[in-house]
Amino acid sequence: MSARFQAPRGTQDVLPDMQPYWAAVDHAILEVARLFGYRRIDTPQFEAASLFVKGSGDTTDIVEKEMYVFEDRGGDKLALTPEGTPGIARAYLEHGMASWPQPVRLYTTHQMFRYDRPQKGRYRQHTQFDCEVIGSSDALVDAEVIQLLYRTLELLGVNTGLVHLGSIDDLGPRRAYVERLKDYYRPHLEKLSEDSQRRFERNPLRLLDSKDERDQPYKEGAPKLVDQLSPEAEAHMDVVREALEAANVPHVVDPLLVRGLDYYNRTVFEIVPVDDERAQGTLGGGGRYDGLIELLGGPPTPAMGFGSGIERIILEMQKNEVAVAGPAPPDVFLIHRAEGAAAVVTRVAGALRAQGVAVVVGETGRSMKSQFRSADASGARLAVILGEDEVARGVALVKDLRAGGEQREMPIEDMAADATALRAAP
């Protein structure tokens, strides 16, 4: 109905029924962060657009085609955060975190905005669970970060497949490799798909995971980066694998794994659900970005991190029929029928709440029957009835809705003063 307002394309409302899933994810994140010693950081939902142009890379799709850029009333060019890492790197520099004990372990959950054609599991606004470890080049940190995401998903009952692990080496060796790759493809350029011809210019690493029929014959013989890593990168990856092995994180080396941002080096990884049949399956991914902080004007500072899409995680939880706890029902549903009972009703409800009793109040003017129906639907254990008769006599009727439906009288003032008897009732 375009006549009525609707949520902007690619955005969604999280209705009350869905909130338990979000709460479950929040709890899992809190617990895993505690276990691994990560502290929470929150950064703004928008940043200088140039932070992403510089940090994420000006030729990446995210920056070039998908970023929400706007100019504010003061003329500043800003961007809604399309990804999490540059903002955190910026905060690291801005707040002198280099003088904190290194490395700095941080996590956050953050809204991300990307102008893209929406699909299930791909939205224009989505939420990411982000972890970043800044100030260490230790391969054990790489393994730790991967493990952290894996454990989070495990804790949430999400059935992940193997962790896909790769290495894209350091900048110098990678450039040399890209030249070798282009040399290999150049003679066949004419015969490649249009997409791959574009990739040849813009993102040669992507040539290797083309799905187009026409490109298949050339993939086999193409040089693979993981097969010719520099000795340093190879040794680094060996340690990562050894540590993942020891941590019981099942993984596989994926020679075709490429990440979308410019700043990655060495370790890259991705976690996809087991028997994933959809295109937007990736639950999370990340890698090492030793050059980013320096690129943003800081001292050379190694770092490692990941982003994981919470909407996708929840989609998986639902697919796996993971049970999540809903909110507890109220303790008491307060039914009232007296004329002009607003004051008594409000006072009793307030007194009970002050003692920690959860109270939902029935609607004025509705029949007993109707209010009892509401009481039942609310899931409350007790109905407290303040009818005309009771209010006049200064008592309340307390009825147990779950058990036999027994009912007894309690003086209103006693109940308001001390809810202990009510809790025990009847």
Next chain:
RNA sequence: GCGGGCGUAGCGUAGUGGUUAACGCGUCUGGUUGUGGCCCAGAAGAUCGCGGGUUCGAACCCCGCCGCUCGCCCCA
């Protein structure tokens, strides 16, 4: 950005050119004075996604737009 499918009350569906668009769930109100869950009855709730066209007549046929969805691109 490219290609395919879909769009009927809050939700799930029926109706595929011809009288006041149907059913289930849900909501509300009742089933004799003030008592829930089950049951029964009634009511409210739909400009048939929006706009235009064809036709005596359109939810139904055609076009455009919007939204969802699947694949590609890309990504979480």
